[in-house]
Amino acid sequence: PLLCDGRLTCFLFPLLLLLRAPLLFSFGERTCPNSCRCEGKTIHCDSSGFLEVPENISVGCQGLSLRYNELHTLLPYQFAHLGQLLWIYLDHNQISVVDSRAFQGVRRLKELILSSNRIASLHNSTFHGVPNLRSLDLSYNKLEILQPGQFHGLRKLQNLHLRSNGLSNIPIRAFLECRSLEFLDLGYNRIKALTRTTFLGLQRLMELHLEHNQFSRINFFLFPRLANLRSLYLQWNRIRVVNQGLPWTWYTLQKLDLSGNEIQTLDPAVFHCLPNLQVLNLESNKLSNVSQEAVTAWISLTTISLAGNIWDCGVGICPLVAWLRNFRGSKDTTMICSSPKHLQGEKIMEVTRNHGICEENDYFMTETPSPMPELISDATAEPTFASTSCSPTTPPTSTFGPLPPFRLRPIPHPTYPGHMSKDTRNTAIRTRPTLISPPVMEHMALHK
Template sequence: MTDQMMMNVKPNQLMKATLQTETSTMVLLLLLLQLLSPLLLSCVAASAGPPRHLPPCQVVQMDVFCSDRSLRSAPVDLPQGVQLLDLSCNQVQNLTRETLAYHTGFYHLNLHANRIHFIQPGLFRDMTELKVLDLSKNHLSVFALSKVSIGPLTAVESLDLSGNGLYTGMSEYFLEESPSLVNLSLNSNSITKIAQNTFSGSSSLEKISLHNNVILEIEDGAFDSLRHLTELDLSKNSITCITDFNLYNLKVLNLSKNSMELFHSASSSQLYNLLNLDLSENKMLYFPFLPRTNVLQYLDVSRNHIQSFNVSGNPEKRANVFLTQLQYLDMSYNRLKTIPETFFCFMRSLEVLNVSNNCIGSFSLTVEGLLPTVKIINLSFNSLQTLTFGENSLPSLEKLFLQGNDLTTLDHHVFQKLPSIKYLQLQQNNLKICDSQQSPYDPELTEQNQVNPPDCVSLSSVRSLHFLYLSENNLQNLPANAFANTPLKLLDLSLNPGLDMDKDSLRGLEHSLVHLLLRENNISSLHTDLSLLQSLKHVDLSTNQLTSLPVWNRESSIESLNLQNNNLVTLDSSTMVALEHSLKTLYMGSNPLNCCSNLGFLNMVQRLAVVVPDIETVTCVHEDFSEPVNIEKLTEGMCQASSNSAYVVVVVVLVLLVVTMVVALLVKRRRSRKRKPNISFRA
């Protein structure tokens, strides 16, 4: 509006326009206030509400526990002489003398999971009794940016700095004045490099954990100054190789979950004290080059890409290492196709050998006394076609895992050559069982096996065997005396559809067998008399086609019986009575039971004489109901009413029949009278 135009506007008009503008503004403000007032009131109410009730710190003698109480500092009324203070999971941000209520006599200080990003310089100088300091899961990377040391930590022996976002070069500010430090955790940080001077101020270290960082490089000599170091955890990093490993005093080394392609020890005759080496979950193509003079007891190279026992693929550089103290060797989940028998030379202390989940086609141990102490061998899930054991080559073997190999042909008496075998897992193969009467085991007659089918294996006279798993073997026949003189406690024959068991197939197990598993075999009836198995306590017959119960008498010791998913309509009352004195658990779900034909079973359930874990799925068919009835809802009255009504129906039908017959007779007699001719006599 120009000056000339402004002069033409009258004062009272200008005032009127101003008032109208102010009125409109006030109206808008009132409307806005009216809309926001509920929100403001709720905020005020929330702020004015009572604070979250937190219990006071717990004091036990000279230990104070204040974990998870939303504290920003220690309580001011701490007892004098407090030794342990737990302030974990609180809201401490600045760690100062005031934060700790000016106490300095701590032995153990736990500040885990706070928000600490500042530490007062010299705070720990006067804490000459402090042995354990936990600063894990804070924000100490912010403090480290100031490049100020928190030291000295003159007496601290255990320090936890894990989960603080520390990266390369930051840990030195916490370690450079820690002469007594023994145990250090730097887990779950962002460290990429271990420098030569990283631990120079902590020469007493015995245990270092650097798990879950991003370590790519370890400078030469980074651990050389640590003469007392015995445990080093470098797992879950990005290390690609270890060359010239020379930590002679180290006892435990964990390099699992890296990207290791090579592990090579220094060529030295000096004794290595390493006891435990974990190289699992890496990318090694060859067996590691281990210290030649060693006392190694535990070696895990599982989940690598190992194909050969040669070092770096050079046939002339074989891993000829004497592992005389080795007790546990895990080479599972690799790409091994064969293991030469010579590999096990000088492993006379080995107790556990795991080579499962490889590509091994043949496995042979024939040299007498080669592995005298081995107790467990796991060859499961390979490609085994041949398996050979020599006499006395495995005198101590107790457990042998062979499942998932598709084995079809074995030496008939391969398992009789294992004098201590207790547990044999043969699941998921294609074995056939020899008849023991046709093939009595005699070591001197091993060449006379022509009487046997060429593709069967003998499981009789394995005199120490207690647990045998033969499920999923496509077994069609189980001959008589299949396990004679083998004191089995558990026998699993499940998942062999169409299995035909001879009536004497379990003979010889009368006094030993406790567990029998026959589930999913498509069995319609059992020819084998289970009542002869006097020690049998647990039987699984689920998911078959059974129409009747196996016969048991009062001598039965059955405690658990699984009959789920069969075709049982009526449970034989005499068998149920015979079982009742010992039976504790019965699975009966998914059977087409007849309600009123199984009142004995109903009474057993109602008296709580037996536990039916799947009672909710146990139903029966009742002619008065269109849907199956849950056995818990069935009463004897329902069956009596049904029988009474049936009786009435029968009586009515009989009466009608009698009446019909009487009427028919009367009608017949009447008709005959009508047809009779009139006879007259004349004199």
Template sequence: MLVFYILFLLFPFHSDVAATCPRKCNCDLSRRVQCYRVGQMPKEMASTTRKLYISHSKIKQLQISDVSQMSALEEFVLTSSGTESVERNTFKALAALRILELWKNKLRHIPTLLPANLEVLKLGDNLISVLNESDFKDLKKVRVLDIQNNLILALSSSTLSSLSSLQSLTLDGNNMESVSGPLNLLNLKYLSMANNKLQSFPGSFFTALHTLLFLNLNGNLLTKAPPDLPKSLLSLILERNQLKMLRSEDMKQLTNLSELCLSENQLSSIDGAQFLSSLTRLEVAGNKLQTIPLSLPATLQKMDCSNNLIEKVKAQEFQNLQNLKHLFLDKNVVKSFEDGALQRCPLLSNLALEQNLLTSIPLSLPHTLARLDLKGNNIQRIQEQEVNNLRQLQVLNLRNNKITALDHGLLKHLPRLRHLYLDGNPWNCTCDLFRTRRVLIAKGTDVKGGQCFAPAESKGENWMSSKRIVRLCIHDNLYSDEEGKEIRKKANADNPPILRVDMDDYYDYETD
């Protein structure tokens, strides 16, 4: 009986929604309306509509009459509809409106006299060129403002001064050339001005931002770090600029900083890292560093120094990094790697040394390594002392080296090996490799590559999959059936369940 009573209460409302739902729109019981490819603003909209989403339509102009009847409207999203203008006061009477998004249109101005209760305003991908203080008058509840990918060339500190509740400001992709300060947004936590043409910031610009946590200045023309950055910062992104040095005075107040991204600059040195006592992630790929930065904080967990000019790796550079888990030194010119240089990194799980000048695997690597990438070096031979400590290793990439043989006896030191990459080596496919093949199969290791270079009759074949090589070597009776069973049994005994290792997919071993 209760079910029938509920249906009785809901049925009239459902009928009302169905009766007033415009063509090419979907309406639901939560009073949400979604319209797609309409030629004009939908008419006969229910006055109880709370959320209206319109996309990929043809609505050149928004008028007061288009929304005036929707007094309950809380969220209005109009995207990719070619809208060029909004009639003055169109949204003023919508006292319930909290979210207004007009993405990917052709607006040249911010709509005037927006309702005072607005909390989210997103106007990305339009043609807005100027921001006026009057545009934001009385918008004291706006928490999120996104005006990315417009045509704004300059930002004045007074323009946004009325946005006293603003927490997130996005101004990416405006070709912005200048800003003036200070920026008096006392509740701002997120500020992104990426992909502009900013060459510098005035000294006072950031001084009032005491709550700022995230600052993204990626893709500008900065030659030095902005001055007087707030102590509250947790993340600072300065990638793809023209930084030539990082000075101690730029860093000394950033004791809360956890993430520092400086990739693709012109840095030859980094000073002041010792002040970053909370740093967990340092990205300095694509610079001109000849040595690994010294005096890095013990909190560091990930460091990316790839694509630099580093020749030597020394133990003193890692003596305090007991929390380091991920180290990327690929695409350098490393030819000298001090024995045991990483022994003071007892948590290291990922080590990338691809595209360097190494002639052997570095000795005394941490036993915690789960991934080791040595692709594109000059390694000719793998020796027992190089791998006898790597019992946790799950992924080993040896692509594009000069290795001709792989002793099956080495594999007993790698009980957890799951993925082995061998492409691009000049393998000498003797029956010794057949022994290695059988051990790898018994261990269940996924092997990629293994193309024979010699002898001539096997050239181009794969020693892991070639049936001909198997037939040639089978008469050697390398293992009896009983011995084969014993290999599998021992492989399982040496290979307990894999412990879950904290490994992010920082690089893809499946790609060349």
């Protein structure tokens, strides 16, 4: 201290500040673990060979990525000191043990990625401490069962990924509290059957993946509670039969993928109850023909895929051929005859025209193409049930005119190579059919 103007003045104070500055700055800095990259409030510790979660992570961290490491176990309260976390990426590790309290203390967490690990089981309370989750990814693990109440309390969850595990069944009311769920992926598992309560509570679900499982038959009456579903993926199962069960009208479904199954016959009742279906994939099944009743029910399709079936190019193929000639949407141009033997490998549309298998008629639209319609409102539409018929209250307006009857002709043996007619599909005017709105009806509850 020095005297200045008769007062004790701390001239050394600025010097003391300079001496203490490095210490002050070190306290103010956010710590960044070795081998990690820190950007603001996010920390990336990917591909760094970590055997456990680093300890010196800033308490203000909001995003933590530990992808592609060697983590094996998640301990109790593993992230409790990081209460500000909004997302954690733990995929592509060797995690096989997850303590039921591993995620306690991170209630703000919105996204949790645990895919591509070795998790074989999870306690039913594992996710009870993260009620604000929006996205949960458990795909590519070894889960064989889901515990009752596994997703209890996840009322804000919007996306749930369970693809590529070993699940063989789904517990009753497993998703009951996932009332905000919009996307559910159960593909690539071993599920053989569903019940009417499997999807109870999923009123907002828009996309459901059930491909690459072990279903042998599908009854659409399993899905009436999915009143907002837009897309259903059932490809590459072992499905031989698809039926409707108790008739009801599914107004919201717009995309249905049944490719890679063993379907031999199409039930017209199924399609009569899907008045707004736009995309239908039936590739790689065992269809030999499609009935007049079935093609008449395809009133709103804009895209259809039919390749890879065992088409019989006899007179039974004529209803499908007549429908395809009038269809102005996206369609296959590679449909091949599997029988009779002398027509094997020939293109269906070409051979039926050149060899006069079906009546050669010109089909015209009976109405002026309408502009792009408005899609169904996002508001949940109640499924409509009927005692004997699932036809809409207001008859749908088809994009096709009435198909004239065709005259059956015997199949002549080819004497020369058929000449492919010019495909005018690209020059045709494409329009999308008017979607049918559900009628106003009183609420009808469905009980088992």
